[in-house]
Amino acid sequence: MFGLAALAAFACATALPAPSLRFEARPTLAAAPGGGVLWSASVPCDDPPAMVGARVFFALDFDLDGAPDAADTLGVSPADCGSDEGDGSRVALRRALRPAHAALLRALIVDPAGAPADSHFALTAGAGSILSISSYCARPKNGEPEWIEIRNNAAFAAPTAKLRLEGRAFGGAFPGALEPGGVITTGADTAELRIWRPGARLVALSSWPNLRNSADTLRLSLAGGLVLDSVIYPVGGAWPREACVSLESEEAAASAHGYALTLPSPARWRPRDAGFVIDVRAPVSGRYDLRVYDLDGRPLCALARNAIGPVAYALPQASCPDLGARRGPVILHLDPREGPGVRRTLAILP
Amino acid sequence: MKLRDVFLVPLAALPSLFPVRAEIPDVPFSGAYGATSGAGSLSGWDRLGGDNPATLGAPAWSVSAAGYAPFGLDDMHVVEVETARDAPRWGASFGVRTLSAGEGVSVSLFRGTLAARLGERWSGGGALRFGVGGATGRDGGVGGGLGMLWRPRSFASLGAAWEDGLIGFGADCGSDFGGAGGNAASWRYSIERYFGAEGEFRHGFGLRLHSLLSIYAGFAPARETASLGVRFGAGSWEGFSALRRHAALGGTPVQGVRWTRATGGEGGEGENEKSRAPPSSRR
Numbered sequence: 250m251f252g253l254a255a256l257a258a259f260a261c262a263t264a265l266p267a268p269s270l271r272f273e274a275r276p277t278l279a280a281a282p283g284g285g286v287l288w289s290a291s292v293p294c295d296d297p298p299a300m301v302g303a304r305v306f307f308a309l310d311f312d313l314d315g316a317p318d319a320a321d322t323l324g325v326s327p328a329d330c331g332s333d334e335g336d337g338s339r340v341a342l343r344r345a346l347r348p349a350h351a352a353l354l355r356a357l358i359v360d361p362a363g364a365p366a367d368s369h370f371a372l373t374a375g376a377g378s379i380l381s382i383s384s385y386c387a388r389p390k391n392g393e394p395e396w397i398e399i400r401n402n403a404a405f406a407a408p409t410a411k412l413r414l415e416g417r418a419f420g421g422a423f424p425g426a427l428e429p430g431g432v433i434t435t436g437a438d439t440a441e442l443r444i445w446r447p448g449a450r451l452v453a454l455s456s457w458p459n460l461r462n463s464a465d466t467l468r469l470s471l472a473g474g475l476v477l478d479s480v481i482y483p484v485g486g487a488w489p490r491e492a493c494v495s496l497e498s499e500e501a502a503a504s505a506h507g508y509a510l511t512l513p514s515p516a517r518w519r520p521r522d523a524g525f526v527i528d529v530r531a532p533v534s535g536r537y538d539l540r541v542y543d544l545d546g547r548p549l550c551a552l553a554r555n556a557i558g559p560v561a562y563a564l565p566q567a568s569c570p571d572l573g574a575r576r577g578p579v580i581l582h583l584d585p586r587e588g589p590g591v592r593r594t595l596a597i598l599p
Numbered sequence: 600m601k602l603r604d605v606f607l608v609p610l611a612a613l614p615s616l617f618p619v620r621a622e623i624p625d626v627p628f629s630g631a632y633g634a635t636s637g638a639g640s641l642s643g644w645d646r647l648g649g650d651n652p653a654t655l656g657a658p659a660w661s662v663s664a665a666g667y668a669p670f671g672l673d674d675m676h677v678v679e680v681e682t683a684r685d686a687p688r689w690g691a692s693f694g695v696r697t698l699s700a701g702e703g704v705s706v707s708l709f710r711g712t713l714a715a716r717l718g719e720r721w722s723g724g725g726a727l728r729f730g731v732g733g734a735t736g737r738d739g740g741v742g743g744g745l746g747m748l749w750r751p752r753s754f755a756s757l758g759a760a761w762e763d764g765l766i767g768f769g770a771d772c773g774s775d776f777g778g779a780g781g782n783a784a785s786w787r788y789s790i791e792r793y794f795g796a797e798g799e800f801r802h803g804f805g806l807r808l809h810s811l812l813s814i815y816a817g818f819a820p821a822r823e824t825a826s827l828g829v830r831f832g833a834g835s836w837e838g839f840s841a842l843r844r845h846a847a848l849g850g851t852p853v854q855g856v857r858w859t860r861a862t863g864g865e866g867g868e869g870e871n872e873k874s875r876a877p878p879s880s881r882r
Contacts, residue, residue, distance in 0.1 A: 544624045544669050545624050545625060546823060546845040547797060576732075577622025577704070578704055580669075580670065592849075594675060
């Protein structure tokens with residue numbers, strides 16, 4: 250009898266139409282002209298009367314405590330279904346936001362009665378911009394404990410009660426709060442967490458086999474599922490090849506701030522060939538320069554000055570007209586306004 | 600056309616006829632220059648590694664080697680080795696600078712110099728260099744250079760050199776203090792100006808505290824680089840260690856070693872001993 254009731258309930262649930270007030274696809278964030286981020290989404294016009302009085306609320310949470318530190322709102326109207334930005338079947342929504350710091354953005358669409366209908370979470374800056382996995386030791390030498398270090402890159406203390414660290418078979422929660430610039434170093438089980446106090450380093454006391462697997466992904470996330478940072482363990486060879494892998498390199502430090510500079514492999518460019526693309530990963534509101542130097546450190550030109558957000562630069566560039574006339578190695582330097590830079594060497598062939 | 604133009608025009612055209620295109624760091628690192636961002640090179644502060652082929656040392660055999668990774672980049676290494684023979688009235692040197700930069704890049708530059716004393720206060724010299732490109736296909740090439748050194752007073756010297764499309768003029772001044780002869784401490788300041796496609800100023804400062812220890816510093820604004828280093832040693836051996844710091848690209852630590860064997864003659868052992876000092880007491 251109970252089984253039949255459950256089956257009937259499941260059938261009814263699956264037969265229900267999708268809620269009319271919802272984000273049709275995953276809303277997106279992009280760099281806004283003049284700074285900040287541009288949030289874009291679309292809402293289907295399945296039931297225009299239900300859209301009357303609906304609104305989207307934006308909450309910016311800088312310290313990840315769940316309470317909004319800045320807010321904004323945007324009205325939704327069925328009249329927009331036929332506007333230039335909609336095609337009659339959906340309303341296109343856009344809002345430029347200017348967070349003062351990297352933040353967790355929550356966009357919540359509510360019906361006219363104020364009831365939440367759908368929501369969207371995102372980071373306004375790159376992964377690792379608030380909390381990052383700054384280093385880890387994946388295979389200890391001589392029985393030393395494995396450990397993972399989490400760093401607070403934000404300007405605010407970040408409560409860690411909702412923080413989760415997930416490997417292939419591990420999930421853990423951290424109590425307390427992490428001060429700006431502070432780190433947590435933790436190990437295998439909650440017994441070790443008990444002796445951790447906010448702001449202090451804790452080195453695990455026992456071996457933790459979870460980090461041994463090549464190509465596993467270690468995720469730092471909030472309880473709601475939003476991934477704040479992730480690390481993929483090195484792949485290849487007779488794993489593990491290294492006792493410990495540190496992310497304290499220049500590249501990792503930049504990555505923790507959301508910046509990366511990627512060149513095709515091998516990094517050799519023949520000026521007469523097209524299709525050599527330099528990828529810059531940057532937070533959507535992150536400003537940076539991309540300069541070219543010779544091996545004596547003389548600045549040759551700038552591929553980008555005061556640029557914002559992720560951009561792909563195809564060589565040759567008009568901003569570096571003489572680069573194609575050079576031969577031999579040059580140095581590319583991605584120089585963010587905040588945080589460490591990244592250097593790459595590029596060989597220019599005849 | 601004036602008479603001097605008859606000589607200058609062919610000289611100016613020479614580098615374009617024989618370009619050396621081996622793409623390696625062209626600022627010298629060996630000897631004191633790793634610690635002066637290359638300054639003092641035209642004024643003849645060090646026998647080995649400089650840009651002025653007119654530089655002469657005390658009669659001796661000498662060998663210098665230095666290695667560094669530009670800006671600490673893991674995939675890039677430079678090694679310099681140079682040897683010289685100086686006699687009372689002439690000197691010659693031969694050196695190689697090799698860059699390996701990953702991605703199949705391997706480039707070498709060979710350079711030989713021949714210098715002669717032209718009276719008590721003058722010396723002149725010439726250089727011949729050729730580059731060998733590696734897997735980059737970077738052209739090698741052959742180039743030449745000329746240099747002059749003039750020391751009108753004990754406290755000042757002037758140098759000029761031209762090589763591969765770059766012409767440079769340098770001046771330095773300094774004095775001894777706190778002692779006499781080879782045991783005197785001394786200081787020296789050098790300013791150099793290069794003209795050409797990669798023209799720049801270089802500033803250098805040297806402070807010899809003892810015959811065993813000298814401290815150097817340098818600044819090259821066009822390369823956004825400042826540097827600091829020491830030279831130290833005893834007997835025939837001395838080492839040098841320096842750090843060049845680029846404003847954006849980071850630091851370049853340089854280490855090197857030099858061996859010298861005096862051969863007597865004019866200047867003799869005593870003069871050779873002075874060669875560790877900033878060069879006020881050396882030429």
